Amino acid sequence: MAVGPHPRWVEVADVDGDGWPDLVTANYHDAIENGSVSVLRNLGGKVFAKPVTYGVGVGPYIVRAANANHDDMPDLVVGNYDGQSVSILINRGDGTFAPEVRYATGWNLGVAVADLDHDGDNDIAVANFKENTITILKNDGNGAFTRSANFAVGRQPRSIQAAILKGDGDVDLAVALAGTSEVIQLANDGSGGFAGAPATCAVGVNPKTLIVADFDGNGGHDLATANTGAGTVSVLLDVSPPGSARSRVRDPSRGAGRAAHLRRRGARGADPGGRNAPGRPARGALGRDHRPR
Numbered sequence: 035m036a037v038g039p040h041p042r043w044v045e046v047a048d049v050d051g052d053g054w055p056d057l058v059t060a061n062y063h064d065a066i067e068n069g070s071v072s073v074l075r076n077l078g079g080k081v082f083a084k085p086v087t088y089g090v091g092v093g094p095y096i097v098r099a100a101n102a103n104h105d106d107m108p109d110l111v112v113g114n115y116d117g118q119s120v121s122i123l124i125n126r127g128d129g130t131f132a133p134e135v136r137y138a139t140g141w142n143l144g145v146a147v148a149d150l151d152h153d154g155d156n157d158i159a160v161a162n163f164k165e166n167t168i169t170i171l172k173n174d175g176n177g178a179f180t181r182s183a184n185f186a187v188g189r190q191p192r193s194i195q196a197a198i199l200k201g202d203g204d205v206d207l208a209v210a211l212a213g214t215s216e217v218i219q220l221a222n223d224g225s226g227g228f229a230g231a232p233a234t235c236a237v238g239v240n241p242k243t244l245i246v247a248d249f250d251g252n253g254g255h256d257l258a259t260a261n262t263g264a265g266t267v268s269v270l271l272d273v274s275p276p277g278s279a280r281s282r283v284r285d286p287s288r289g290a291g292r293a294a295h296l297r298r299r300g301a302r303g304a305d306p307g308g309r310n311a312p313g314r315p316a317r318g319a320l321g322r323d324h325r326p327r
């Protein structure tokens with residue numbers, strides 16, 4: 035199924051509410067003209083409708099589907115790398131989308147969506163790869179956003195996830211720093227502020243993708259990275275499930291504070307931005323010229 039030029043990411047969401055998961059791609063186009071997203075509605079499990087394409091900013095690299103207003107229908111949050119912006123497309127209620135509304139960020143490669151300030155609506159955290167910063171966009175409840183914070187982290191923040199990582203129940207942020215081969219955990223102060231010193235854990239070289247799962251079944255969120263420069267995957271296990279007073283990552287084989295590097299013999303490791311990505315959404319792969327490819 036043809037979509038726009040150079041799709042870099044695919045997201046799954048039931049955008050029309052019919053119970054069938056639909057597809058949304060972020061189409062990079064090139065570094066000059068505006069990019070697009072294509073929405074492919076699932077017509078019943080085996081057939082998808084022709085893509086419907088919407089314009090966004092320059093160089094979209096990632097698209098997340100999440101509700102941004104009060105209607106329970108998933109909207110689209112698009113990170114535009116070259117355009118240094120985020121585009122919001124509000125679902126009209128039937129799986130079609132209103133024209134984008136764009137917000138300035140940095141050169142972003144990672145976007146996470148969650149209610150960061152406990153007011154019942156979804157906010158946005160953006161990882162700005164070139165600026166080494168995180169931008170927080172807070173939702174007014176109707177799908178309009180205000181940039182409420184823009185703070186520095188380590189070198190080349192790339193993949194970002196929102197999840198409860200501490201025992202206080204707030205949604206925290208985990209960020210893979212490609213430039214320092216670390217994952218940092220930014221603790222939410224309860225109002226969507228992340229001013230405290232981050233917890234840092236070393237992972238393999240050049241982590242490009244970060245995911246969240248409960249690998250050990252203890253109810254606490256764990257993390258894993260795909261380390262492009264090392265050919266490894268790092269797993270960071272949470273020692274404390276939600277509701278407990280503290281949380282740290284630990285190496286399941288070597289003790290606290292370190293990641294386990296799981297090398298797959300004969301495999302290059304997950305390279306989700308690469309051409310051989312095995313079905314996972316492309317979460318980025320930078321070339322030597324520091325451009326996504």
Ligand SMILES: [Ca+2]
Nearest residue numbers: 048050052054
């Ligand atoms: Ca659907």
Ligand SMILES: [Ca+2]
Nearest residue numbers: 102103107109
């Ligand atoms: Ca919505």
Ligand SMILES: [Ca+2]
Nearest residue numbers: 149151153155
């Ligand atoms: Ca909120």
Ligand SMILES: [Ca+2]
Nearest residue numbers: 248250252254
């Ligand atoms: Ca766990």
